[in-house]
Structures are given as structure tokens and as C-alpha cells.
Amino acid sequence: MKNFKIYMLPVLFFITGNLMAQQTPAPQQERAVTIVGATAHIGNGEVIENSLIIFEDGKLTTVTDANSTKRQYPGTVIEARGKHVYPGFIAPNSTLGLVEIDAVVQSDDEDELGELLPHVRSIIAYNAESQVVESMRPNGVLVGQIAPRGGRISGTSSIVQFDAWNWEDAVLKEDDAIHINWPNSVRRGRWWEGEDPGVKPNDDYEKDIRTLSQFFNNARAYLSGPQNTANLPFSAMKKVIDGKQSVFIQADGEKEIIDILQFAKEQKLENIVLVGGYNAYKVADEIKAANIPVLVGRVHSNPNQEDNHYDLPYKMAYLLHSKGILVGLENSGSMERMNSRNLPFYAGTVTAYGANKEEALKMITLNTAKILGIDDTLGSLEVGKDATLFISDGDALDMRTNKVSNAFIQGREISLESHQTQLAKRYIDKYGQQEKK
Template sequence: MKNIKINILAVLLCLATGATAQQTPAPSQTEAVTIVGATAHIGNGEVIENSLIIFEDGKLTQVLDATSTKMQYRGKVINAEGKHVYPGFIAPNATLGLVEISSVRATDDEDEIGDMLPHVRSLIAYNAESKIVESMRPNGVLVGQITPRGSRISGTSSIVQFDAWNWEDAAMKEDDAIHINWPNSFTRGRWWAGEPRGMRPNKEYATEVAELKEFFGQSKAYLGGDQKLVHLPYRAMGEVFSGNKKVFVHVNGEKEILDVIQFSKEQELDNLVIVGGYDAHKVADQIRENNIAVLSGRPHSTPNQEDEDYDFSYKNARLLHEKGILVGLESSGQMETMNTRNLPFYAGTVAGTGMDKEDALKLITSNTAKILGIDNLVGTLEKGKDATLFISEGDALDMRGNRLQHAWIQGREISLDTHQTELYERYSNKFQAAKAE
């Protein structure tokens, strides 16, 4: 009897696991694929109205105008006339795979204890079987930068593709950058501690900035010494000073951004990226002159100040683009993991403020790929790059047209089924059956 109960329990566990796990990763591409007739949005501003796209062994081999070429089709042929083809969208500064349910501590692994943590790697905590990660794919979000949160230096991010068994298989670029949360020159009163409500100057701002500078200085001194004693945080800074790792500074205020620019000069940081950059438009000239890229914050948010335009958040990225700054879109903030699936609609919102639609597309494709340093692999539909792309029935930056028919990651055709689509079909069938009765 005991053995029977154990066997039943094992079966139930297997069924439960099968019901909750992500779709099985697709097998490697074995047959060439030819897409004919679609409007191809290259991702660099170019559009081919009648395209011919061929990929094999996981790489794009041809991206041509079908009207002016007689290229022979290869392998499986997909007639996509009237459809649209896009490069896979890229989600930077995301906690995908690190948090499943925010209110359940055991599923939240985005933050570590400590203050200066450049040695902490987000990649090894990445859950490739996350249901939330899976839900990105039906909207065309196929690549992401997995980023830790909290602390002054949060840790090190890595870039993954969203079709893998584990973090090792998912990794596209390991340990691409460290992330610094710059101090704020203003602080909000803690009412529970008896402090006045509202914003007031942060008396500790200068001290907090000095502590960050001191850490950088001590790291350089350690790396220049004999290093007999192992100090992991200092040692991890070696890749930063050599230029192999970028530095992403999460900062929003005008004064703070100027201080970050000065800090980058003092520390001789050539690969600096501003994340958030709410007031970046106010100091856009200084940002451009110092060749700094910006990952602009989520457009679907309300203005921070009473005297700002109601649609300021919608057009912030456009204002930076018009100043000649390399800009992408990120989606951190409240409920950020699930809201990341709205990335294409964020770009569509920016386009709605007057930005050219193909330039808006660059905010989540080629621009972001350049900022993350993976533009040799993804971001555009170009010969030699990864076959990470999808076919949409309509405009993928509009939720009415973003209806994917096929999607590939590195040439593997991935499933577009998710927990949400399963529930949709389940209850659609229920109500259709009830209506028939």
C-alpha cells in the first residue's frame, strides 16, 4: 500500500510539473527557411516592401528585395504576403527570470545583501522555465538583459535569449555590465520615522557619492597591488577598468546626471550608459558630447512634476533621439516583469508623439543591441546575424496588429503558446459550448 501511494504521488508531481513548466525548447534548425513576400522591417530604419529572407543553421543568409532578385528558394518556404517581418525585440534592464511572484519571497531573487556588489552575477539565478519569460515571446520580445536590483552597485547583468533549458543554454553574452544606483540629491520624508512629508534635500548625497568614488579608488589600488588577499568585489572591477564591461548608471535627476558625467570622466569610463534618464533631455547636449547612450524609462507612466506636459513620458525618448543621442527603451518600475511584454507598444506610443515609426522600432531593436554590445548578433535583419525574428499579421508596435504567426530564435522555430493562451482557449471553448447549448 505504501509503495502504491508513493507511485501515485510521483505521477501527480510529474503531471503538476508538466502543467506548469515552460514550453520545451525548440530543437536546432535542420532545414533552411525561406520567407517570401513580407514587408521586412530591417530594424535600422530600412523597409523592404516585398522581401525575400533566407536563414539556415541559425543564421540569416539572405535579406533581399524579392522584386529585383531571382534568388532560388531554399528549404521550407513560407508565403508571408501581406504580413510583416521584424527582428526579435530586445528588453534591456529587466528582472525576467529573477522574479516570478513578487509577494512570494522564495521566487524573488533580484537583490543580494550588501552595498557594493560588482561580483554578484544575475545570470546564475536566471530561471529559464519562468512562465513570465515565456509570456514575452507572443509579443515578439525574444532577447533580454537580466539585471539585478538594489544596493549601490547591484551586480552584473547578462544577456539571454528566451528559449532555453537552463541559464547556460540561454546565455548570449555573460556578465556584460555592472549596474550602479546613483544617489539622489533629494529624499522623500519618512513619515513613519517622524520626518516631514514631501521631498527635501538629501544631506547625505555628497557622502554617498564620495563612498562610491572611494570604492572605485580602492578597487584600482587593489588591482594594482599584489592581490595576495582575495577581495571579490575589487577583483570584479578589473573588467570595468579594462573596458570589457560596461557601466550602467541608474539615474534620473538633472544634477545627478551631470554628476555622473563628471564621475565617468574622473574614472575614465568609456562604456557608460544612463538608465532611466528622466531629466536627460535637460542636459542632452552634455550627454551627446560625452558619447553616452540612454535607456529611457517606461513611456506608459505619468509625469513626475505638476508643470510637465501630460504626455512627457510618451515623448521623452523622442526628445533624446532628436538631440542625436543613442537611445533605447527599458521598462523597469511597478510590475516590471510582466509589463516587459508591452515593450513593442511602448515604442508604438513614442511613435505616436511624432517619431518616425521605423526610428521608434530602432528603440527596441538596433539601438538597444548597440547599447548592450550585441549588435553583431541581433537587432537587425542582416546577412550573417542570428536568425532571431518573427512574422506578424500587422504592425507589431500596435497591439491590434501584433499577432505573431511564426517566431524563431537562432533559427529554431519556437512555440508561441503560454499559460495565458492556454487559459484563453480553455475558457473560449467553455463559453462557445455554453452558447451552442
């Protein structure tokens, strides 16, 4: 038995390595790339039907109509007539790379013990070799904001690109925001303790808000004093207090959203982002007046309340957009990591419920980049920005036609192979062989 274990160990390591290995990250761009003839969806609402796009050293140098220039095309030329080119899609408020297998505790780093944890940094737990992260790229999802979960203040997120050896290589914007789970004003009765299982007021709601406010006040007092004693949670609040770090607040209820607006005013917080916002359309005027953007919760969802219209989740983004609110799409919830690859199709659904196609596209490109504070380098196909983009055979917001043929992150052409594509090829071969018999 002992010898059997010795012989089996190398086999297990070999199998595990093959199961977990990700595609090798692409090398730095060495020569110019020119894309000719594609319909370019710039990401800012503009469309160029017959485009000429050139990028060198990871940056876009030309984005124009191909008919407007007759010069020699430099570097590698990709003829893309009949295809479409898009800026890389951005997945905000995501736990991609923090959990690999839900049932394996050792692979779950999305949550930490405690309630007030602004000093917990999700980036150091980010697994750049995650097979789940790898599966985003064939649908054009190339960038994400990696955020923690749990507690009242979950921790600090960072923004990464999805083709890297490790988190240091992946990070685009480190420690960009802290994430808060706002308390609920109502709760469901705990039937296991003999309570009525129906919805009832949360008696601790005001107390929870006071606790959160007190934490902010104590952090401000600590940072303005001599700081003779180290306090990691208070120290981690410095950029928030100075207005240099965003605060993403998860809340759905109408009352909760109004209380968040008041909290932001009292705490003098300038960079607030509302996440989820299921009932935000009811207080859209107040949100607009406060100039707060909204990351709308998963579009492909069922209504939360009995008196909601069946398609409310589908049209939520458009309802807020029509009020002049800056809107992005996020995907937190059940099976969120695997479902993140559906981000473009959420935007596609939004087009069927009010928004035009380019406005919906902005909700997963430039709008999200603005919300995350990275629109100077990402979110649209504009000269000077990172060459993070992809070419699709058809409409990238339609799951029937989003077939990505080439993808680039900072000018590097990345692999579109994943565990899923390998399985697809394997079983296509299998059934192809059966058809021949």
C-alpha cells in the same frame, strides 16, 4: 492522516509540474528557411516591401527584394505576403527569470544583501523555464538583458535568448555590465520618525558619491597590486577598469545626471549607459557631448512632477532622439516582468509623439543592441547576423495587429504557446460552448 499525505504528494508534484512546465526548447535548425513576400522592417530604418529572407544554420544568408531574384527558394518556404517580418525585440535592464511569483520569497532572486556587489552575477539565478519569460515570445520579445536590483552596485547582468533548457543554453553575452543605483540628491521626509513628509535635500548625497568613488579607486589600486588577499568585489571590477565592461547607471534627476557625467570623466569610464533619465531632456546637450546612450524609462507612465506636461513620459524618447542621442526603451518598475511583453507597444506610443515608425522600432532593436554591445549579431535583419526574428500578421508596434504567426531564435522555430495562450483557448472554447446552447 499520514497515509493521506503520502497519497497527496504525487498529486501535488504532478500539479506543480504542470503549472511550472515551459514549452520544450526548439531543436537546432536543420534545413534552410525562406520567407517570401513579407514587408521586412530591417531594424536599421530600412524597409523592404516585398522581401526575400533566407537563413541557414541559424544565420541570415539573404535579405533582399524578392523582385530582384528569380532563383529557386531553398528549404522550407513560408509565404508571407501581406505580413510583416521584424528582428526580435530586445528587453534591456530586465529582471525576467529572476522572480517568478512576487509573494513567494523562494522564487525571488533579483536582490542580494549588501550595497557594493559587482561580483553578484544575475545569470546563475536566471530561470530559463520561467512561465513569465515564456509569455514574452508571442509579442516578439525574444532577447533580454537580465539585471539584478538593490544596493548601490546591484551586480552584473548578462544577455540571454528566451528559448533554452537552462541559463547556460540561454546566455548570449555573459557578464556584460555592472549596474549602479546613483544616490538621490533629495529625499522625502520619514513621517514615521516625525519628519516633514515633504521633499528635502539629502544630506548624505555627497557622502554617498564619495563612497562610490572610493570603491572604484580602491578596486583600481587592488587590481594594480599583488592581490595577495582575495577580494571578490574588487576582482569583479577588472573588466570595468579595463574598459571591457559597460556600466549602467540608474538616475532621473538633472543634478544627478550631471554628477554622473563628472564621475565618468574622473573614473575614466568609457562605456556608460544612463538608465531611466526622467529629466535627461533638460541636459540633453551635455549627454550628447559625452556620447552616452540612454535607456528611457517606461513610456506608459504618469508624470513624476506636478509641473510636468501630461504626456512627458510618452515623448521623452523622441526628445532625446531629436538631440542625436542613442536611445533605447526599458521597462523597470512596478510589475516590470509581466509588463515587458508590452515593449513593442511602448515603441508604438513613441511613434504617436514625434518619432517615425522605423526610428521607434530601432529603440527596441538595433539601438538597444548597440547599447548592449551585441549589434554584431542581433538587432537587425542583415546578412551574417543571427536569424532571431518573427513574422506578424500586422504592425507589431500596434497591440491590435501584433499577431505573431512564426518566431525564430538563432534559426530555431520556437513555440508561441504559453500559459496565457492555453487559458485563452480554454475560455474561448467555454464561451463558444455557451453560445451554442
